[in-house]
Each structure stands twice: as C-alpha cells, then as structure tokens.
Amino acid sequence: NAGVTQTPKFQVLKTGQSMTLQCAQDMNHEYMSWYRQDPGMGLRLIHYSVGAGITDQGEVPNGYNVSRSTTEDFPLRLLSAAPSQTSVYFCASRPGQTYNEQFFGPGTRLTVL
C-alpha cells in the first residue's frame, strides 16, 4: 500500500512553461485535493475532487487546472508558469466524509524562474 504518491519531487520551470504534477493514491479514496504551502501561510486549497469526473475550485485556483478521470489519479496542470507559483505542492486524499483524516503525499517543490 503506497498511500499517496507525487511526482516529481523537485521541478524548475521558466516563466511561461507548462507542466503537470502527478498524484496517485491506492486507497480507493473518494476525495482528493491539491494544496500549496507557502511560508507563514499554512496550506491553501487549489482544487479538489469528490469522485471521478467531479472537480471543483478551492481558495486559489487561478493558473491551475485539474481532472479526475479515475479514482486513483488527480493531476494538477500549470498552464503558464509564473514566479508566484513557486511553492511546495501537496496532494491529499481521504475516504468520504469530512470527519476523516487526510493522507498527504510527500510534496513537489516547484521553482519558477
């Protein structure tokens, strides 16, 4: 049981480039989400999904797209990278209801030059 996996662990992009951060979970969790973590700001929700084929915006969705074609995978796409997107990105999943704890991936550290 690998839990939540994320790739890559590190990435450097130039302004304007696009890329996809991968996230997968093998726990059959319905709910998945993407957060960004910036110093002193805690975690901010980018996008989330409550099941395959269903996605919605979080607190800071601009510049990011997501899709959920399967229960297992929830990729995050940066459309045109900007220096403001330099951050650490975490994917998380949980089974169903909000009283269940979330399981986090190890994170992707992204630098946009």
Next chain:
Amino acid sequence: AQSVAQPEDQVNVAEGNPLTVKCTYSVSGNPYLFWYVQYPNRGLQFLLKYITGDNLVKGSYGFEAEFNKSQTSFHLKKPSALVSDSALYFCAVTLRGDSNYQLIWGAGTKLIIKP
C-alpha cells in the same frame, strides 16, 4: 468569515518539559477539529481529531488535545517533550453536516525542542 488562528509562530520547549501548541477557531457551526504534524521535507501526517464526545482526545506519539467549546480552542499538548517532536504543527477545522466542506487551516506553529 471562518478562520483558524495559531497565535504563536514558534514555541520553544526544553526536552522533558510539557508543551502546548495553541489553536483557536471561528466558525459558524459545530466543528470537527484536527491536528497535523509536518517533519522537515515531508508531507503532513495526521495526529488526532475531535469529532464528538469526550473533550480530551488522545493521538499519536503521546499527544493529546482538549476541545473547549466556550473558548473555541483546541490546544495540542504533551506531558513530556522529546527532541524528535520538533516539527511544524497545523491545526485545521471543518464544519459538521456538509460532506464537501473544506478544511480551514491555521498558519502553522514551529515547535523546537531543545536538549
């Protein structure tokens, strides 16, 4: 607006002493409350949660937290700190009754345990 406050950016404690990491919240309904820990260069790990019932909840690694409804607080505590407890701690809140409601996160408190 719903919010979570962790009033201390950093808490310093000597090894063996008790520790407290503070969390207060402001939400419009009844909350579910969580604590997560993040070790350096790692993802967040769940520590404990309050759902209902006993206001004192026990979690992983000897941590506990007390839900205080009148003070809208959920402080994290441990009787005797270890150097290995040094990490970043996050408090989070969500509302009961809405299965899609998102977690509201505090900004985090860095806990430093000195030998």
